Amino acid sequence: MNRTPxxxxxxxxxxxxxxxxxxxxxxxxxxxxxxxxxxxxxxxAHTAFPAPEVAAFQDLTGAMEQTLVHWEALHTSxxxxxxxxxxxxxxxxxxxxxxHRLRRKETLVLIDPVMGDHGRVYRTYTPEMCEQMIRLAAxxxxxxxxxxxxxxxxxxxxxxxxxxxxxxxxWLRRLSLDGKRSVVVTGVSFTPKALGAGCLDCRSGKIRxxxxxxxxxxxxxxxxxxxAVLLGSLLRGETLSESTARAVDFIxxxxxxxxxxxxxxxxxxxxxxxxxxxx
Numbered sequence: 001m002n003r004t005p006x007x008x009x010x011x012x013x014x015x016x017x018x019x020x021x022x023x024x025x026x027x028x029x030x031x032x033x034x035x036x037x038x039x040x041x042x043x044x045a046h047t048a049f050p051a052p053e054v055a056a057f058q059d060l061t062g063a064m065e066q067t068l069v070h071w072e073a074l075h076t077s078x079x080x081x082x083x084x085x086x087x088x089x090x091x092x093x094x095x096x097x098x099x100h101r102l103r104r105k106e107t108l109v110l111i112d113p114v115m116g117d118h119g120r121v122y123r124t125y126t127p128e129m130c131e132q133m134i135r136l137a138a139x140x141x142x143x144x145x146x147x148x149x150x151x152x153x154x155x156x157x158x159x160x161x162x163x164x165x166x167x168x169x170x171w172l173r174r175l176s177l178d179g180k181r182s183v184v185v186t187g188v189s190f191t192p193k194a195l196g197a198g199c200l201d202c203r204s205g206k207i208r209x210x211x212x213x214x215x216x217x218x219x220x221x222x223x224x225x226x227x228a229v230l231l232g233s234l235l236r237g238e239t240l241s242e243s244t245a246r247a248v249d250f251i252x253x254x255x256x257x258x259x260x261x262x263x264x265x266x267x268x269x270x271x272x273x274x275x276x277x278x279x
Contacts, residue, residue, distance in 0.1 A: 005033045005235040008071075008102070010064075010083040010095055011224070013037070015056075016045035018268025019221030020084060024228045030275045031232030036078070038067055038098070040091055048220055049266055059087065064094045068101070077104050082231055084224055085114040087124065092132045099139055108234065111140040112227050116148040119158035141202075142182045142240075143175065144227045150175060150185050165190055169207050172200040179205060184244055186226055189214070196248045197226070201240040208241035212252035219255060221268040226251050229278065250274065 007028055011020040021037055028035040044056035081099060086092050099109055113133050116122050121130065134153055137143050145153060147161045154174055162168045168188055175183040184199040188209065196211035226247045233243035254271040263270045 005079040006036060006077070007033050007080045007082055007231065007235070008036050008038055008078045008098065010038045010040060010081070010086075010098070012041040012043060012085055012087070013039050014043045014046040016049060017220055017266060018271070019046050019224050023221055023225045023268070023271065024082075024084075026272070026275060027225065027228040027278065028232050031229070031236065031278050033079075033232055033235050038064060040064060040085070041087055046220055046266075061088065061090050061094065064091065068094060068098050071098075072101055076102065078102060078107055079235060080108040080110060080231060082110045082112075082227070084112045084227070086129075086133070089129055089132055092129065092136055096136055096139070108142065108231075109140045110142045110144065110227065110231055111137050112144045112223065113137045113149050113153060114223070115152050117146055119148055119161075121148075121152070138177065138181075140181055142184065142234075144184045144186060144223070144230065145175070146187045146223060147185065163190065165209065168198050168209075172198055172207055176200050176202055182240055184230060184240070186223060195252075197244050199240050199244040206241070208244065210241070210245040210248040212248050215252060215255040215259060217255070217259065217265055219258065219265055219269045222251055222255070225254065225269065225271060232278065250277065253277070 009024050011024060013021040025035050039060050041060050042058045083095050115125050115130055115133055130152055150171055151158050151161055162171055172183050179202045182200060182202045184197055186197045188198045189195045193214050194211040195214040196209060198209045200207045229247040229250050230243045233246050254269040254274055258270045
């Protein structure tokens with residue numbers, strides 16, 4: 001019997017809006033992994049929904065710390081540790097402690113350094129949190145920044161984000177810390193009609209780009225969906241370039257379907273009917 005890969009997923013959970021754990025759990029499950037959530041917070045809806053003054057938000061930093069103690073007492077081990085949005089310096093510290101205490105030699109640490117998008121840092125992220133996230137990401141085997149986060153990691157101004165393939169190749173090499181970690185940068189585009197991702201595999205040093213037709217609109221949660229498909233593919237033994245291409249293709253198909261059926265953008269992409277393609 002084949003052993004099921006086990007993933008510690010350090011993310012928030014939103015009641016409304018397809019993002020974070022609500023997309024990561026089904027994707028990793030259908031791709032054959034056991035997803036073990038370590039929730040950072042529970043929200044009534046993701047933060048782009050209106051009426052934030054009545055929104056429910058439960059910070060789970062204390063529960064995170066207690067969960068780590070329990071997991072360590074149980075001698076739990078993971079094939080992958082995968083993190084996304086973190087809400088405070090303390091949560092970054094908890095994740096760093098989890099990596100140090102539960103990481104094995106073969107554990108894949110995937111850090112999505114969620115700090116901003118569209119050339120802006122998220123309002124909840126202080127300069128100190130950004131610096132700590134950069135230090136945390138240095139411990140990853142694989143990072144999946146968008147273009148804004150790639151600039152933050154490199155200390156580059158947003159207006160210098162590369163628009164050419166050669167420029168993005170240079171950024172990928174720099175983001176790899178001289179080949180110490182693999183990198184997938186999302187939101188890459190070299191022509192007006194295509195969007196995708198670029199990856200550098202630290203084991204081979206090879207750089208590849210995967211592109212798909214550009215769909216109109218902006219949907220929340222696609223970064224979480226992308227990284228979950230990427231991780232699920234890697235845990236099945238696919239190469240980084242194959243996994244990147246699979247994730248790019250799945251996101252494009254999910255967005256196209258969402259637009260076709262008229263799902264509101266705040267609800268996120270309607271990926272559920274396409275999950276069978278990930279089997």
